[in-house]
Amino acid sequence: MIEVLSVASEAYPLVKTGGLADVAGALPGAMAAHGVSMRTLIPGYPAVMREAGLARLVHEFADLFDGPARLLAGRMMGLDLIVLDAPHLYDRPGNIYLGPDGKDWPDNWKRYAALSWVAGQLALGLVEGYQPEVLHAHDWQAGLAPAYVKYGPSDRVKTVLTVHNLVFQGHFPAEIYGRLDLPPHAYYESVEYYGGVGFLKAGLATADAITTVSPTYAHEIRTPAFGAGLDGLLNVRANALHGITNGIDIEAWNPATDAALIEDYGASSVHKRAINKQAVRDRFGITGDNAMLFAVVSRLTSQKGVDMVAANVDWLVSLGATLVILGSGDAGLEASLEAAAARHPGRVGMIKAYDENLSHLIQGGADAILVPSRFEPCGLTQLYGLRYGCVPVVSRVGGLADTVIDANEAAVEAGVATGLQFSPVTSETLGEAIQRAVTLYGRAKVWRKMQRRGMKSNVSWDASAKKYAQLYASLLGQELDEQDGD
Numbered sequence: 001m002i003e004v005l006s007v008a009s010e011a012y013p014l015v016k017t018g019g020l021a022d023v024a025g026a027l028p029g030a031m032a033a034h035g036v037s038m039r040t041l042i043p044g045y046p047a048v049m050r051e052a053g054l055a056r057l058v059h060e061f062a063d064l065f066d067g068p069a070r071l072l073a074g075r076m077m078g079l080d081l082i083v084l085d086a087p088h089l090y091d092r093p094g095n096i097y098l099g100p101d102g103k104d105w106p107d108n109w110k111r112y113a114a115l116s117w118v119a120g121q122l123a124l125g126l127v128e129g130y131q132p133e134v135l136h137a138h139d140w141q142a143g144l145a146p147a148y149v150k151y152g153p154s155d156r157v158k159t160v161l162t163v164h165n166l167v168f169q170g171h172f173p174a175e176i177y178g179r180l181d182l183p184p185h186a187y188y189e190s191v192e193y194y195g196g197v198g199f200l201k202a203g204l205a206t207a208d209a210i211t212t213v214s215p216t217y218a219h220e221i222r223t224p225a226f227g228a229g230l231d232g233l234l235n236v237r238a239n240a241l242h243g244i245t246n247g248i249d250i251e252a253w254n255p256a257t258d259a260a261l262i263e264d265y266g267a268s269s270v271h272k273r274a275i276n277k278q279a280v281r282d283r284f285g286i287t288g289d290n291a292m293l294f295a296v297v298s299r300l301t302s303q304k305g306v307d308m309v310a311a312n313v314d315w316l317v318s319l320g321a322t323l324v325i326l327g328s329g330d331a332g333l334e335a336s337l338e339a340a341a342a343r344h345p346g347r348v349g350m351i352k353a354y355d356e357n358l359s360h361l362i363q364g365g366a367d368a369i370l371v372p373s374r375f376e377p378c379g380l381t382q383l384y385g386l387r388y389g390c391v392p393v394v395s396r397v398g399g400l401a402d403t404v405i406d407a408n409e410a411a412v413e414a415g416v417a418t419g420l421q422f423s424p425v426t427s428e429t430l431g432e433a434i435q436r437a438v439t440l441y442g443r444a445k446v447w448r449k450m451q452r453r454g455m456k457s458n459v460s461w462d463a464s465a466k467k468y469a470q471l472y473a474s475l476l477g478q479e480l481d482e483q484d485g486d
C-alpha cells in the first residue's frame, strides 16, 4: 500500500463549503481498492471536534502559531483523520473562513500556515509509527505544505497539490513572511506573489505534481483568460500538471433508490420520470401543457453564467418550453431571475433557496439542466444530470467539456450523445443551444436514447481514484500495485 497524507481544510461529511470537501471526503474511500491508504489532516473546527471524542492523542505542541495545540488520530464518519486541535485557531462558530462580519478572519494566514506546517512535520515522521510517502495538499489552505517539505530538512516525501478552483489563492501581505518558518531564499524562489505571500502560488511552485479537477481546466488555466495571474507559472510547470476529473457519490445520487424522488427509476424505466416532473411543476407553479422543462440548480454567481439564463428566459418561453430555477446568491442576479419568472407566471418558476432534496427531485424530473458556466473546474451538476437522465446543456469549458458528449448530428447518429454543448460562451450561443435542445426533445426517440446513454456514463470515483493512484506510484518510481486490476 502507498501511504498518503491528504491535507485539506474541509472534508465531507464533517465540514463542507464547496466541492473541495466532496473530493477530500470521497477520495480516501475510493483509493483503498487501488493500493493506497489515505489519512486526512484536517483542522479541529467545532464540527470536527464533536466527532473526535474517541480519537487518540498522538502529539502535543506547546506553541503552534501563538497557542497550544494537539494532534488527535482516529476514524470519524468513515474517514481516517488526524485532527489538528488548536482552539486559538479553529474553535470558532459559523462559516469556517468568515468572521461574524462576513469577512475573512484576519488571521486566516496563520490558521492555514499552521495546518500546512503541521503537514510538513508529519511528512518528517513527527508521529512514531506513521510515515507518509506522499503528501497530497488541497487548495490554497494547504498550499504551503509542499513548500514546507521542499525547504525542510528532508524532501524525501513526494508532494501533490490539487487545485479545485484557481480563483481562490490565499494572497497575504509580505509582512507575514517572517512568521512562516521558511528560509529567506524561499521567498523570491517560490512564495512571493505580486509583492505579497501567495499560499497557492507557493504550492504550485514547489509541489512535485500539480493536479486540477478536469483535463480541459488543466489546459485552460495555462491561458491568461483562465489563469487568474498564475498562467505563467503553470506554463513553466506544465510537465507536472495533470487533469483528473472528479466523480460523484453514486450511492447518494442513485435514481433507483433516491428517497427524495416521488418515483424511482433506472435507464430502462425513464418514462417514470414523468411523475417526478409533475411534482417539480407543482412545486414551482408550472401549469398548462406538459411542455419541455428546463432547470437551473446553481449558486447564482457570474461564474455560473446565470445572467445569460435571465437574458434567455423570454426566448425559452417563446419556444414553448418552461423553466424552473433553484438557487440563491448574488442579489442582482436573484432580482433579474425573479423578474423574469414574474413575467411568465405558470411557465417559469423560481425558488430562492438551497434545498438538497429539491435539487434531487429536479434532476429526477426536469427534461434538461442548464449549466452555462463561464469557467468550471469540474462541475457536479452536469454529472448528476447525466446520472438522472436530466440532459445537460452546458458551455464548452472545463469539466463540462470533458464530461458531456454534444448531440451534433454525427454523435446522435452514432448514439453516443449525452447532452448539448455551446461555445463560445455568450447569451446568443446559449439561446441557440436552448433552441437545439427543444428541437431534439421533439425527436422523442433520440431524446430518450440520449437520456439512457447519459445514465450509463461512468461518473463514479473509481476511474479518478485509479488515476490518482497511478500518479502517486509514478512519483515514487513504483509500478502500480493494483488489487482489482484491469
Ligand code: ADP
Binding pocket: 018, 019, 297, 298, 299, 326, 327, 328, 353, 354, 355, 356, 359, 378, 379, 380, 381, 382
Ligand atoms: P460549485 O461547487 O462551483 O457550486 P458544482 O457544480 O461543482 O458547482 O457543485 C454545485 C453543487 O451544489 C451541486 O451539487 C448542486 O446540485 C448544488 N447546489 C447548488 N445550488 C443549490 C441549491 N440552491 N439547492 C440545492 N443544491 C444546490
